[in-house]
Amino acid sequence: MPHASPAAAPAAASTPLSPRRRQLLDAALNVIADEGLKGLTHRAVDRHAGLPEGSCSAYWRTRNALQAALTEYVAASLLADVDELTEQIRGCGPDDEQASVAATLELFLRWLDQRELLVARLELTMAATRDPELAQLLADHRARLVGIVGEIRTAAGKEHGEARAEALVASYDGILLAALLQPAPARREFLARSFELLGTALVGGNGE
Template identity: 35%
Template sequence: MASDRRTLLADAALDVLADEGVRGLTHRAVDRRAALPAGTTSAYFRTRAALLTGLVTRLVQRDQAELQSLAEQFGPPQSAADLVDGLLLLTRHRLAGEGRRRSLARYACAVESARDPELREILVPRENAGRAAVRHFLAAHGTADPESRTHTLLTCVDGLVFDRLVSGGDVPREAIEGLVTAALRPGDGPAPGARG
């Protein structure tokens, strides 16, 4: 029962953070959002740091579940076009509905983690089915250092999501295609035709 209550409160905290930002994230605001008596949140998360840690831990759990579900739904990419389609699906999930709310909370937590090593450790990209599928695809296509290329590709996609979260609109397919093309480029040197 206690773990269920902690999960409920962490989810409510995510909602408060998405709607009101870091300044609005208080124990009282979480109590109200969860429709629980005043003082409930502080009984489970004594300090603001504990509340943020619980929130970030829950955020990572929900993100990992989403990535697992998308990987199962979409399957492993067989072509560059498949990989682009999968990454576009991810960006759409991260920019609409519940995914948008989690994205807002995630970026607020990322800024907080710059000053909090414990939060930063929780937010470190984790192994998941989606990441593994991208890395396997890049390795199968002979890219140099598929682990590093996977990290760079997914970080760039994340940056596009952040940009669209702030400026509005969807991530254009052409942007994802360009990132996938760059990730598949052989070797570590400059792109063909680039001038130094």
């Protein structure tokens, strides 16, 4: 029986995906969430999507091609969300740090509701330590994410540099992983406390 799509479907990549490709990639997210990256096969994706065997391989002939497409899909979704956050923070203005922090908190909570997306990202990141091509894909997207973090600090009227942005991205990666391990009812409090301890470094506060 096919699994349901993630709670909130990832945003499209820069090149629009066909409904069938999106269906297959959503199924691939479910495969990884249930079985880990080792369980990612064309047959498993077809089964989770409720499609005839051979459907997935018709789009991505090899496992490496499927893995690369999934990496792009996951990264594009997260980057689209961060782009949206940047616009929200620009709308808040440099003197409304509380609203900016609240918007960031809500984004993290939304990501935590998309367990399949976060688990897939973690699995792909670990795989990238052994796969140079996958590592390059993630490095390209991470560089853009670091740039977006710099834009967010600029929008909030804060100084920034690439080293600071890199450190912030790494810090928030760690917070997301730790929050994913928390019981669902405790996640909001955990994130809010973590942001406070970091000095709300993304948009201001004592962590200048």
